[in-house]
Amino acid sequence: xxxxxxxxxxxxxxxxxxxxxxxxxxxxxxxxxxxxxxxxxxxxxxxxxxxxxxxxxxxxxxxxxxxxxxxxxxxxxxxxxxxxxxxxxxxxxxxxxxxxxxxxxxxxxxxxxxxxxxxxxxxxxxxxxxxxxxxxxxxxxxxxxxxxxx
Numbered sequence: 715x716x717x718x719x720x721x722x723x724x725x726x727x728x729x730x731x732x733x734x735x736x737x738x739x740x741x742x743x744x745x746x747x748x749x750x751x752x753x754x755x756x757x758x759x760x761x762x763x764x765x766x767x768x769x770x771x772x773x774x775x776x777x778x779x780x781x782x783x784x785x786x787x788x789x790x791x792x793x794x795x796x797x798x799x800x801x802x803x804x805x806x807x808x809x810x811x812x813x814x815x816x817x818x819x820x821x822x823x824x825x826x827x828x829x830x831x832x833x834x835x836x837x838x839x840x841x842x843x844x845x846x847x848x849x850x851x852x853x854x855x856x857x858x859x860x861x862x863x864x
């Protein structure tokens with residue numbers, strides 16, 4: 715390790731910085747040496763589990779029928795973009811909202827990641843969360859109903 719110019723403690727420190735900051739890679743160069751530490755982004759892990767869930771939900775025949783009703787509901791919150799939905803600020807954190815929760819106009823309901831940018835989707839009006847129609851880590855389309863406020 716001494717020929718590299720970095721000791722194992724420095725590498726552990728860099729790995730800890732990645733974990734603490736949520737970064738996916740960090741590189742440091744000193745004179746003729748450099749070190750790069752990379753880890754898989756947490757959203758990759760979050761995406762794989764929810765993508766397995768929709769086929770199980772697709773087995774239920776009544777699921778598509780309420781979706782058509784939700785699109786015309788006056789409290790429907792629709793996706794303003796194509797991306798990946800996240801119901802919490804980070805993996806393991808409490809969700810922004812839950813079914814039955816009262817929300818105020820402008821309150822953050824969820825995040826949509828598009829092109830490595832996290833976009834807050836805010837409540838268009840005050841109300842109560844009646845239904846959450848998306849799973850964390852699931853891809854969403856423009857205009858897709860994300861949740862319904864009563």
